Amino acid sequence: MSGLNLKALRKAFGPTEIISGVDLEIADGELIVFVGPSGCGKSTLLRLIAGLESVSAGEILIGGRDVTRVDPARRGVAMVFQSYALFPHMTVRQNMGFGMRVNRVPKAEAAERLQKAAALLQLTELLDRKPAQLSGGQRQRVAIGRAIVRDPQVFLFDEPLSNLDAELRVQMRAELAALHARLGATMIYVTHDQVEAMTLADRIVVLRAGRVEQVGAPLHLYDDPDNLFVAGFLGSPRMNFLTAEVQPDGQLRPLGLDVDLPSPIAGLRPGRRVVIGCRPEHVEIGDGPLAATVKTVEQLGNSTFVHADCAGTPIAAELQERWGTRADAALRLALPTEKTQLFDAETGLRIRQ
Template sequence: MTGVTLKKVVKRYGDVQVIHGIDLEVKDGEFCVFVGPSGCGKSTLLRMVAGLEETSGGSIQIGSRDVTEADPSERGVAMVFQTYALYPHMTVAENMGFGLKMTGHPKAAIDKKVAEASRILKLDEYLSRKPKALSGGQRQRVAIGRAIVRGPEVFLFDEPLSNLDAELRVEMRVEIARLHREIGATMIYVTHDQVEAMTLADKIVVLRKGRVEQVGKPLDLYNDPDNKFVAGFIGSPAMNFVAGTVAGPGSVTTKGLGGAVATSVALPGAGAEVSVGLRPQHLKITAGSDYRVEMTEALGGVSFVHVTAPTGEKLVIESHDQVGVGMGDKVGITFDAKDAMVFGADGMRLR
C-alpha cells in the first residue's frame, strides 16, 4: 500500500477555477475523508486523484510515482461510486471478478481473489445470486468487493452510502471501518455527511469553495476549529453562534446570551464585532422567560430543544434529561464561559 500527495493542485473549467492550489498528504494506510457542503469541490478532487478529471495545475503523486498525467488504469487506484453499477445478468462472483477477467487473468487466480474478497465482506452465501436478489447494502458490498479484487494501492469512495436508508448507512459505516482495519489500505472517502466523516476518518479534510479550510483528526477539528465555518460544519447538531461586541479586554457583550461573556482569548479593540459559539451540550435550560421554545426533539436518551433568543437568534440546547418543555414555553439558559469560542469578523477563531 502507499500514500497520496497533492502539491498545489488546481482545476479549471475554462475560465472558472474550482480547485485552488490544494496541498495535502494522505499517509500510507490512512483513512482520509473529504467533507464539505455541496459544490465545495470534494468529488472533483477525488476524481482528479483517480484520473477521471484532468489536473489543470500542480501535481499528484501516488507513492513515489507522479501520476498527474497518467491514465486512470495506470494509477493503482480503485473507485467505488454511490451508484453500484453492477451487471444485472451476472452473478455476484462474476461481477466481482469481471475486471480481472477482462485483463486476461487466469480463472483460478480470479476465483481465489473473489473468494478472499467475499470472506472479508461476508458475501460467501451470495456469490451465486444476481444483483436484483440483493439488498442495497449487499449491492454496495459487491461494488466494494469488485474494488478489493483488483488489489489497488489506494481505494477511492465517492459518497458510497448516499443511496442507502438510515439503518443501512449505519451498517455500512461499520463494514467500511472494519474493512479498513482488516486490509490496512490507504482510503480516501468523499461525503457531505459530517457524521460519516467523524466516525470513519483518521484524518478529515474540510473543504469550502475549492479550498482546504482545515485538516486534522476528527476530535481535533471538533474541539479546536480554526474558523467559524469548520466549527459550524463539524458537530451534530451544529454549534450555536450569536453576535457579540467586544466590551474590553477579556469581555464580550452579547444580547443573545443575556449579557457579558468572560474570555481569556486575545480580543480586538472595544466595539469590534465578533461571534460567540457554544456547542448545544454546553447550554443548559434554567428557570426564566427570555427564550421561547420553538420545538423539542425528544429522542429518549437525549433531547434537542430549539429556542429563539430575545434577539431573534436561533439556538439548540442538548439535554440528556427528559426536559418536559414544549412549543411556546418560556425558559432561561445558562452556560460555562470557558466553553465559549470567539470568532472575529473575518470568521477566524480568536485564541
Template sequence: MGVTLRQVKKSFGDVDVIHGVDLDVAEGEFCVFVGPSGCGKSTLLRMIAGLEQTSAGRIEINGRDVTDLDPAERGVAMVFQTYALYPHMTVAENMGFGLKMNGVPREEIAAKVAEAARILKLEQLLDRKPKALSGGQRQRVAIGRAIVRGPEVFLFDEPLSNLDAELRVEMRVEIARLHKEIGATMIYVTHDQVEAMTLADKIVVLRAGRIEQVGSPMDLYRDPDNRFVAGFIGSPSMNFVEAEVRGGAVVAPVLSGRPIPTSVRLPSEGSKVLVGLRPQHLSVQEDPDGSLVLDIRERLGGVAYDYLMGPSGEKLIVETRSDEAAPEGARVRVDFDPADALFFDAQTEKRLR
C-alpha cells in the same frame, strides 16, 4: 508514501473549481473529504483517480508521479455512488470481471474473489444476480470488485448516499471494519459530517475548491480554525451568537448580557465578535426574566433538543438529557461554562485565539 497533492488546480474553461490544493495522505490512512455540495470534493477525488485531467500541479501515489497517467496505471480502485453492476452476471462474475478482462488466470481470480467475499461476508451470495440483492449487498459487491484488484489506494465517491438510514449505519461499520482488516490507503468523499467523524483518521474540510482545515475528527471538533469548520463539524451544529467586546470581556445580550471572561486575544473595545457554543455545552433554566423562549422540543428518547428563540429572531439549540425541563412557550435563560465558548471575528469569521 500514500497520496500527495501539490498545488493541484482544476479549471473548466475560465471557471476555477480547485484552487491550488496541497495535501498529504499517509499510507494506510483513512482520509475523508467533506464539505457542502459544489465544494469540489468529488472533482478532487476524480483527479486523483485520473477521471478528470489536472489543470496544474502534481499528484503522487506511493512516491510515483501519476499526474498524467491513465486511471488503469495509477494503482487505484474507485467505488461509486451507483453500484454499476452487470445485471446478467452473478456476484462472483461481477467481482472478478476486471481481472478476467486483464487475462488473469481463472484460479487466481477465484482465489481473490473468495478472499474478498470472506472479508465482506458475501460467501453465501456469490451465485446470485444483482436483482436478488439488497442495496447494502450490492454496495458490498461493488466494494469487493475494488478489493480483488489489490489497489494501492481505494477511492470512495459518496458510496452510501443511495442507501436508507439503517443501511447507511450498517455499511459505515462495514467500511470501517474493511479498513481495519486490509489496512489500505482510503480516500472517501461525503457531504455527511457524521460519516466523516465516524470513519476518518483525517478529515479534509473543503469549501469552494479550497481546503479550510485538515485534522483528526476530534481536533476539528474541539479546535476549529474558523466559523465554517466549527459549524460544519458536529451534529447538531454549533450555535453562533452575536456579541461585543466590552471591558476586556465578551458581552452577548441574548446570553443574559453577563460578561463572558476569556483569555483569548480579543479585538479592540466595541468590536463585534461571534460566540460559538455547542448544544451539549448549554443548559436551559426557566426564568420569567429570560431573553429566550423555548419554541420547540424534540424528544429522541434518551436525549432531547430544545430550540430556543431570541427577541430578534436569534436561534439556539440546546441538548438536554433531563425529563425535568421547561415547557414549550416558557421564557428561559441558558447557562454554560465560559471555558466551553469559542470566539470568532465577526468580519473574517476566523477563530480568535
C-alpha cells in the same frame, strides 16, 4: 498499499476554478474523509485522483510515483461509486471478476483473489446470484469486492452509502470501518454526511469552494475548529453563534441584548465585533443571563434537544435527560465561559489566546 500526495492541485472548467491549490499528504494505510457541502469540490477532487478528470495544474503522487498524467487504469487506484454500477445480466462472481478478466489476470490468481474478497465481505453464498436478487447493502458489498480484487494502492469511495436507508447506512459504516482495519489500506472517502465523517475517518478534510478549510482528527476538528465554517459544519445541531461587541471592560455584549458576558480571551480591543460559539451540549438551562423563548423540543429518548430563540438568534441546547415544556415558554440560558470559543466577525477566523 501506498500513501498519496497532492501538490498545489487545481482544476478549472473554463474560467471557473473548482479546485483551488489543494495541498494534502495522506499516509499509507490512512482512512481520509473529504467532507463539505454540495458543490464544494469533494467529488471533483476524488475524480482528479482517480484520473477521471484532467488536472489543470499541480501534481498527484501515489507511493511516490507521479501519476498526474497517467491513465486511470495504471494509477493503482480502485473506485467505488455512489451507484453500484453492477452489470445486471452478470452474477456476483462475474461482476467482481470482470476487471481481472479485462486485465488478463491468470485464472488461478483471479479465482483466489475473488474467493478471498468474497469471504472478507460475506458474499461467498451469493456468488451465483444476480444484482436483482440482492439487497442494497449486498450490492454495495459487491461493488467494494470488485475494488478489492484489483489489489489497488488506494481505494476511492464516492458517497457509497447515500443510496441506502438509515439502518443499512449504520450497518455499512461499521462494515467499512472493520474492512479498513482488516485490509490496512489507504482509503479516501467522500461524503456530505458529517456522521459518516466523524465515525469513519482517521482524519477529516473539510472543503469549501474548492479549498481545504482544515484537516485533522474528527474530535480535534469538533473541539478546536479554525474558523466559523468548520465550527458550524461539524456537529448536529451545529455550534450556536452569537455576534457580540467587546465592551471597554473586556466583557462581551451580544447584539440586541442588554447583558454582558465574560470573555474567554483577555485583551480584546473594545468595539471589536466577535462571534461567540458554544456547542449545544455545553449550553446550560436554568438561571443564566440570556433570556430565550422555546420554539421546539425534540425528545430522542436518551437525550433532548431544546431549540430556542434569543433576541432573534436561534440557540440549541442538548440535555442528557428527558425534558418537557411547551413552545413559547420562557427560559434562561448560560454559556459557560470555559466552553465558549471566539471568532472574528469579519474574517470568521478563530481568535486564540
